Amino acid sequence: MAVEATAGRVTRRRAHTRANLLDAAFAVFAAKGFGRVSIEQVCEAAGYSRGAFYSNFDSLDELFFALYRQRAELIAEQVSAALASDGPDLDVPAAVDRVTGVLLLDRDWLLVKTDFLVHAARDPAVARTLLEHRARLRQAIADRLARHGGNGDTPLPAVPGDAAGAAHAVVAAYDGVTTQLLLDRDVGHARVWLGQLLTALLTEGGTRQ
Structure with a gap:
């Protein structure tokens, strides 16, 4: 049961991270234009590391x-x-x-x-x-x-x-x-x-x- 609870928390945390990255990326893309934004800028806007980005998206x-x-x-x-x-x-x-x-x-x-x-x-x-x-x-x-x-x-x-x-x-x-x-x-x-x-x-x- 403890393992299942931990897995559930990890899944919820990952979903939260993914949602925050999407929201941050949308705001940065709208302000600067897709093609003028780097992964680092998305991470900075969301408050996450590149590792958090690549755990959710390849590109x-x-x-x-x-x-x-x-x-x-x-x-x-x-x-x-x-x-x-x-x-x-x-x-x-x-x-x-x-x-x-x-x-x-x-x-x-x-x-x-x-x-x-x-x-x-x-x-x-x-x-x-x-x-x-x-x-x-x-x-x-x-x-x-x-x-x-x-x-x-x-x-x-x-x-x-x-x-x-x-x-x-x-x-x-x-x-x-x-x-x-x-x-x-x-x-x-x-x-x-x-x-x-x-x-x-x-x-x-x-x-x-």
Whole structure:
């Protein structure tokens, strides 16, 4: 029992250390830019040694992907919660309004993600891993959309029959809107624009060729 208790304390301590490293890295990346930050700077910001870093991550790339997973899970859950709030009967405008009202538009995260995108574009191995993470995000969103397919007066034509296509539309619109947001810093306009794009993409008028 003593061994199990000790193991439990070690596991909790390691999880705490990992969480602190992620928080510190996010703050440093947002302030200075990914690619301009060293492992030593992350450790200094978190108050840990290089040993603590390497007991949790092999590299800054791996640390970034842990941050990406956190944000991807948050975005997927935001979509799910927004669509589930009134059951499966939301039409497109109502569903889009719910999603755009809560979707993550944190400028610091967008800065970090954009810096890493440029880094990944120059490294094929990192790019492949980032593409895999983006595919998992789209799949998570597709799963939520399929579960909450609309059946009101304006049904979601891509859900559930083509939830993957709808998820691509959500991620593409999000990418475009957040690029503009990085430049103009106007979150209110970003949410309005995102709503307009998603409504166009997810209704019959927006899907005709």
